[in-house]
Amino acid sequence: MNDTAMLAEGFGHYNEMCVSCHGGPGIDPGELAEGLYPKPPKFYKSDDMPDTDEAFWIIKNGIKMTGMPAYGPTHSDYKIWAITDFLLNKMNKMTPEEYQEWIKKYPEKDDDAPTP
Numbered sequence: 001m002n003d004t005a006m007l008a009e010g011f012g013h014y015n016e017m018c019v020s021c022h023g024g025p026g027i028d029p030g031e032l033a034e035g036l037y038p039k040p041p042k043f044y045k046s047d048d049m050p051d052t053d054e055a056f057w058i059i060k061n062g063i064k065m066t067g068m069p070a071y072g073p074t075h076s077d078y079k080i081w082a083i084t085d086f087l088l089n090k091m092n093k094m095t096p097e098e099y100q101e102w103i104k105k106y107p108e109k110d111d112d113a114p115t116p
Contacts (some may be wrong), residue, residue, distance in 0.1 A: 001052075001085040008106045010086030013079060016108055018087075021067065026096020036067040044091050056084045 020030040021040040033040050043049065050058065060080050062070030071080060094102070 001081070002089050003085075006082045006085050007090050008102075009079065010082035010084070011090070011102055012106055012108060013075070013083045014086050014091070015103060017071070018083070024091065025094045025099040027099065032067075038066060040067065043087060044094075046092075049088060049092070052084060052088060055088055056080055059083055059087075 015024070019027055021033045021036065023029040023033075023042045023044060025044050029040065029042065041048075049055070058068065060070065060072040060075075060077070062068045071083075075083075091099075
């Protein structure tokens with residue numbers, strides 16, 4: 001974890017799938033998040049982050065009776081670890097300006113490309 005390529009991979013997935021509910025540095029959650037109960041946590045503003053194994057498990061399996069989907073059926077463990085790495089080791093350290101720079105630096109890519 002904390003590998004630049006893995007962080008960039010995790011960022012791409014987070015920005016594509018997670019930011020609309022959880023927000024990001026300088027980005028408020030979208031309209032969809034307003035109707036969810038319980039409200040999705042805003043991790044970029046949180047001091048109460050899950051530990052590594054718990055974050056991976058939640059991303060992979062989702063949380064029943066909430067709006068948190070399970071990404072295990074559609075994403076490899078590598079991709080889920082990449083999201084976990086970005087969430088826990090990079091996002092809270094980013095400024096809104098840096099997050100915007102990463103959007104330009106790491107644009108969405110073809111998700112069908114092979115990953116390790």
